[in-house]
Amino acid sequence: MSEEEIKDIKAEKEEAEKVDEGSIKIADEVVGIITGLAATEVEGVAGMSGGLAGGIADMLGRKSLSKGVKVEVADETASVDVYVIIEYGNSIPDVAWKIQDNVKQAIEGMTGLDVKAVNVHVQGVNFPEEEQKEAENKVEEVEDEE
Template sequence: MDNNEITVNHQKENDLGTIRIADEVVAIIAGLAATEVEGVAGMSGGIAGGIAEMLGRKNLSKGVKVEVGEKEAAVDLYVIMKFGVRIPDVALKIQESVKKAIENMTGLKVVEVNVHVQGIAFPSAENKEEEHRVR
Protein backbone atom coordinates (compact mmCIF):
# COMPACT_ATOMS: atom_id res chain seq x y z
CA MET A 1 0.00 0.00 0.00
CA ASP A 2 1.28 3.47 -0.94
CA ASN A 3 2.04 5.85 1.95
CA ASN A 4 -0.32 8.43 0.43
CA GLU A 5 -3.34 6.15 0.61
CA ILE A 6 -5.53 4.85 3.39
CA THR A 7 -7.72 1.80 3.38
CA VAL A 8 -11.30 1.84 4.59
CA ASN A 9 -12.84 -1.61 4.74
CA HIS A 10 -16.25 -1.95 3.11
CA GLN A 11 -18.87 -2.43 5.83
CA LYS A 12 -21.46 -4.50 3.92
CA GLU A 13 -21.98 -8.25 4.35
CA ASN A 14 -20.69 -9.19 0.92
CA ASP A 15 -17.02 -8.50 0.46
CA LEU A 16 -16.72 -6.14 -2.50
CA GLY A 17 -13.15 -5.13 -1.79
CA THR A 18 -11.46 -2.07 -0.33
CA ILE A 19 -11.82 1.66 -0.82
CA ARG A 20 -8.67 3.75 -1.00
CA ILE A 21 -8.78 7.47 -0.24
CA ALA A 22 -5.62 9.47 -0.95
CA ASP A 23 -4.36 11.95 1.64
CA GLU A 24 -4.67 14.64 -1.03
CA VAL A 25 -8.44 14.02 -1.20
CA VAL A 26 -8.80 14.49 2.56
CA ALA A 27 -6.71 17.68 2.29
CA ILE A 28 -8.92 19.05 -0.51
CA ILE A 29 -12.08 18.32 1.50
CA ALA A 30 -10.59 20.14 4.50
CA GLY A 31 -9.42 23.10 2.41
CA LEU A 32 -12.78 23.52 0.71
CA ALA A 33 -14.68 23.28 4.02
CA ALA A 34 -12.36 25.88 5.60
CA THR A 35 -12.59 28.41 2.76
CA GLU A 36 -16.39 28.27 2.81
CA VAL A 37 -16.49 29.60 6.40
CA GLU A 38 -17.42 33.29 6.60
CA GLY A 39 -14.43 35.32 7.76
CA VAL A 40 -11.76 33.23 6.01
CA ALA A 41 -9.94 35.23 3.33
CA GLY A 42 -7.94 32.26 2.07
CA MET A 43 -5.43 29.57 2.81
CA SER A 44 -1.79 30.29 3.47
CA GLY A 45 0.96 28.34 1.75
CA GLY A 46 3.30 29.05 4.63
CA ILE A 47 5.60 31.87 5.52
CA ALA A 48 8.30 32.51 2.94
CA GLY A 49 10.60 35.39 3.69
CA GLY A 50 8.31 36.57 6.48
CA ILE A 51 5.35 37.11 4.15
CA ALA A 52 2.30 34.84 4.18
CA GLU A 53 1.33 33.92 0.65
CA MET A 54 -2.42 33.82 0.18
CA LEU A 55 -3.66 31.14 -2.16
CA GLY A 56 -6.88 31.15 -4.11
CA ARG A 57 -9.44 28.40 -4.62
CA LYS A 58 -7.41 26.75 -7.42
CA ASN A 59 -5.20 24.75 -5.08
CA LEU A 60 -7.40 23.82 -2.12
CA SER A 61 -4.93 21.40 -0.56
CA LYS A 62 -2.31 24.12 -0.01
CA GLY A 63 -2.30 25.39 3.51
CA VAL A 64 -3.59 22.01 4.69
CA LYS A 65 -1.56 19.26 6.33
CA VAL A 66 -3.29 15.97 7.05
CA GLU A 67 -2.18 12.92 8.96
CA VAL A 68 -4.38 9.98 8.08
CA GLY A 69 -4.47 6.55 9.69
CA GLU A 70 -6.74 3.62 8.91
CA LYS A 71 -9.67 4.98 10.92
CA GLU A 72 -8.67 8.45 12.12
CA ALA A 73 -7.39 11.73 10.72
CA ALA A 74 -5.74 14.85 12.14
CA VAL A 75 -5.71 18.13 10.23
CA ASP A 76 -3.60 21.30 10.43
CA LEU A 77 -4.96 24.33 8.56
CA TYR A 78 -2.99 27.50 7.80
CA VAL A 79 -5.46 30.30 7.15
CA ILE A 80 -5.65 34.02 6.52
CA MET A 81 -8.59 35.74 8.20
CA LYS A 82 -10.50 38.79 7.02
CA PHE A 83 -9.90 41.99 8.96
CA GLY A 84 -12.56 42.72 11.59
CA VAL A 85 -13.71 39.17 12.36
CA ARG A 86 -13.52 37.62 15.81
CA ILE A 87 -10.73 35.12 15.24
CA PRO A 88 -11.65 32.56 17.97
CA ASP A 89 -15.24 32.36 16.68
CA VAL A 90 -14.16 31.89 13.05
CA ALA A 91 -11.54 29.31 14.07
CA LEU A 92 -14.19 27.30 15.95
CA LYS A 93 -16.47 27.38 12.90
CA ILE A 94 -13.56 26.18 10.75
CA GLN A 95 -12.91 23.28 13.13
CA GLU A 96 -16.57 22.24 13.13
CA SER A 97 -16.96 22.57 9.35
CA VAL A 98 -13.79 20.62 8.52
CA LYS A 99 -14.55 17.85 11.02
CA LYS A 100 -18.11 17.43 9.71
CA ALA A 101 -17.04 17.46 6.04
CA ILE A 102 -14.27 14.88 6.44
CA GLU A 103 -16.33 12.55 8.63
CA ASN A 104 -19.37 12.72 6.33
CA MET A 105 -17.44 12.25 3.08
CA THR A 106 -14.80 9.69 4.10
CA GLY A 107 -16.08 7.89 7.19
CA LEU A 108 -12.84 8.70 9.03
CA LYS A 109 -12.99 9.92 12.63
CA VAL A 110 -11.35 13.33 12.91
CA VAL A 111 -9.43 13.46 16.18
CA GLU A 112 -8.14 17.04 15.87
CA VAL A 113 -8.37 20.11 13.66
CA ASN A 114 -5.66 22.65 14.42
CA VAL A 115 -6.17 26.15 12.99
CA HIS A 116 -3.04 28.27 12.50
CA VAL A 117 -3.83 31.91 11.70
CA GLN A 118 -1.02 33.09 9.43
CA GLY A 119 -2.25 36.58 8.66
CA ILE A 120 -5.04 39.10 8.29
CA ALA A 121 -6.36 40.30 4.92
CA PHE A 122 -7.20 43.98 4.93
CA PRO A 123 -9.76 45.46 2.52
CA SER A 124 -8.00 46.73 -0.59
CA ALA A 125 -7.64 50.47 -1.12
CA GLU A 126 -9.49 50.14 -4.43
CA ASN A 127 -12.70 49.11 -2.64
CA LYS A 128 -12.72 52.17 -0.40
CA GLU A 129 -14.20 55.36 -1.66
CA GLU A 130 -11.65 58.10 -1.44
CA GLU A 131 -12.67 60.67 1.13
CA HIS A 132 -12.34 64.23 0.01
CA ARG A 133 -11.19 66.85 2.43
CA VAL A 134 -13.16 69.58 0.73
CA ARG A 135 -16.65 69.38 -0.75
Protein backbone atom coordinates in the same frame (compact mmCIF):
# COMPACT_ATOMS: atom_id res chain seq x y z
CA MET B 1 -34.94 -30.09 3.16
CA SER B 2 -32.48 -32.79 4.08
CA GLU B 3 -29.73 -32.46 6.62
CA GLU B 4 -27.17 -32.69 3.81
CA GLU B 5 -28.75 -29.73 1.96
CA ILE B 6 -28.76 -27.64 5.15
CA LYS B 7 -25.05 -28.40 5.66
CA ASP B 8 -24.35 -27.37 2.05
CA ILE B 9 -26.24 -24.09 2.47
CA LYS B 10 -24.40 -23.33 5.73
CA ALA B 11 -21.06 -24.12 4.07
CA GLU B 12 -21.89 -21.83 1.13
CA LYS B 13 -22.91 -19.05 3.52
CA GLU B 14 -19.69 -19.41 5.52
CA GLU B 15 -17.64 -19.34 2.30
CA ALA B 16 -19.47 -16.22 1.12
CA GLU B 17 -18.71 -14.50 4.43
CA LYS B 18 -15.01 -15.29 3.99
CA VAL B 19 -14.86 -13.49 0.63
CA ASP B 20 -12.83 -10.32 0.98
CA GLU B 21 -14.87 -7.42 -0.32
CA GLY B 22 -11.72 -5.38 -0.86
CA SER B 23 -10.70 -2.21 0.84
CA ILE B 24 -11.28 1.49 0.49
CA LYS B 25 -8.29 3.81 0.71
CA ILE B 26 -8.90 7.56 0.66
CA ALA B 27 -5.80 9.48 -0.39
CA ASP B 28 -4.47 12.19 1.90
CA GLU B 29 -4.79 14.62 -1.03
CA VAL B 30 -8.55 13.98 -1.17
CA VAL B 31 -8.92 14.72 2.54
CA GLY B 32 -6.77 17.82 1.98
CA ILE B 33 -9.04 19.10 -0.79
CA ILE B 34 -12.15 18.52 1.33
CA THR B 35 -10.45 20.34 4.22
CA GLY B 36 -9.42 23.32 2.09
CA LEU B 37 -12.86 23.73 0.56
CA ALA B 38 -14.63 23.38 3.92
CA ALA B 39 -12.31 25.94 5.54
CA THR B 40 -12.79 28.53 2.80
CA GLU B 41 -16.59 28.20 3.08
CA VAL B 42 -16.42 29.73 6.57
CA GLU B 43 -17.32 33.41 6.74
CA GLY B 44 -14.29 35.44 7.77
CA VAL B 45 -11.71 33.28 6.02
CA ALA B 46 -9.80 35.35 3.44
CA GLY B 47 -7.87 32.37 2.12
CA MET B 48 -5.43 29.60 2.79
CA SER B 49 -1.78 30.16 3.61
CA GLY B 50 0.52 27.74 1.84
CA GLY B 51 3.79 29.03 3.25
CA LEU B 52 6.98 29.13 1.17
CA ALA B 53 6.41 25.81 -0.61
CA GLY B 54 2.85 26.83 -1.50
CA GLY B 55 4.07 30.16 -2.86
CA ILE B 56 6.62 28.41 -5.07
CA ALA B 57 3.97 25.98 -6.33
CA ASP B 58 1.70 28.93 -7.18
CA MET B 59 4.50 30.62 -9.13
CA LEU B 60 5.08 27.40 -11.06
CA GLY B 61 1.38 27.22 -11.90
CA ARG B 62 0.64 24.22 -9.69
CA LYS B 63 -1.91 25.80 -7.40
CA SER B 64 -3.42 23.06 -5.28
CA LEU B 65 -6.89 22.84 -3.81
CA SER B 66 -5.26 21.53 -0.66
CA LYS B 67 -2.97 24.56 -0.25
CA GLY B 68 -2.50 25.42 3.40
CA VAL B 69 -3.51 21.96 4.62
CA LYS B 70 -1.48 19.17 6.23
CA VAL B 71 -3.23 15.80 6.54
CA GLU B 72 -2.47 12.62 8.46
CA VAL B 73 -4.72 9.62 7.80
CA ALA B 74 -4.20 6.41 9.77
CA ASP B 75 -6.59 3.48 9.70
CA GLU B 76 -10.04 5.02 10.05
CA THR B 77 -8.95 8.33 11.57
CA ALA B 78 -7.72 11.68 10.28
CA SER B 79 -5.96 14.68 11.79
CA VAL B 80 -5.56 17.91 9.86
CA ASP B 81 -3.68 21.18 10.23
CA VAL B 82 -5.25 24.15 8.44
CA TYR B 83 -3.24 27.32 7.73
CA VAL B 84 -5.54 30.30 7.10
CA ILE B 85 -5.67 34.04 6.63
CA ILE B 86 -8.58 35.77 8.39
CA GLU B 87 -10.46 38.83 7.12
CA TYR B 88 -9.78 41.91 9.25
CA GLY B 89 -12.59 42.73 11.70
CA ASN B 90 -13.61 39.15 12.48
CA SER B 91 -13.18 37.43 15.83
CA ILE B 92 -10.26 35.10 15.21
CA PRO B 93 -11.32 32.51 17.85
CA ASP B 94 -14.90 32.44 16.50
CA VAL B 95 -13.73 31.95 12.91
CA ALA B 96 -11.26 29.24 14.03
CA TRP B 97 -13.99 27.34 15.90
CA LYS B 98 -16.26 27.52 12.85
CA ILE B 99 -13.43 26.22 10.67
CA GLN B 100 -12.89 23.29 13.05
CA ASP B 101 -16.58 22.42 13.04
CA ASN B 102 -17.07 22.78 9.27
CA VAL B 103 -13.93 20.80 8.41
CA LYS B 104 -14.79 17.99 10.85
CA GLN B 105 -18.33 17.67 9.48
CA ALA B 106 -17.14 17.73 5.86
CA ILE B 107 -14.45 15.08 6.31
CA GLU B 108 -16.61 12.75 8.40
CA GLY B 109 -19.63 13.20 6.12
CA MET B 110 -17.76 12.61 2.86
CA THR B 111 -15.20 9.98 3.88
CA GLY B 112 -16.53 8.23 6.96
CA LEU B 113 -13.17 8.84 8.67
CA ASP B 114 -13.20 9.73 12.36
CA VAL B 115 -11.61 13.18 12.71
CA LYS B 116 -9.37 13.25 15.78
CA ALA B 117 -8.10 16.84 15.43
CA VAL B 118 -8.54 19.97 13.33
CA ASN B 119 -5.71 22.33 14.24
CA VAL B 120 -6.21 25.88 12.92
CA HIS B 121 -3.11 28.02 12.40
CA VAL B 122 -3.91 31.69 11.72
CA GLN B 123 -1.04 32.90 9.53
CA GLY B 124 -2.24 36.42 8.84
CA VAL B 125 -5.00 39.00 8.65
CA ASN B 126 -6.29 40.33 5.33
CA PHE B 127 -7.17 44.02 5.22
CA PRO B 128 -9.67 45.48 2.73
CA GLU B 129 -7.85 47.59 0.10
CA GLU B 130 -8.94 50.95 1.52
CA GLU B 131 -7.83 50.06 5.04
CA GLN B 132 -4.59 48.61 3.69
CA LYS B 133 -3.80 51.88 1.86
CA GLU B 134 -4.65 53.93 4.98
CA ALA B 135 -2.35 51.75 7.10
CA GLU B 136 0.46 52.07 4.55
CA ASN B 137 0.02 55.86 4.43
CA LYS B 138 0.24 56.05 8.23
CA VAL B 139 3.44 54.01 8.18
CA GLU B 140 4.91 56.30 5.51
CA GLU B 141 3.95 59.39 7.54
CA VAL B 142 5.67 57.99 10.63
CA GLU B 143 8.77 57.11 8.61
CA ASP B 144 8.84 60.62 7.06
CA GLU B 145 8.68 62.21 10.52
CA GLU B 146 11.77 60.30 11.61
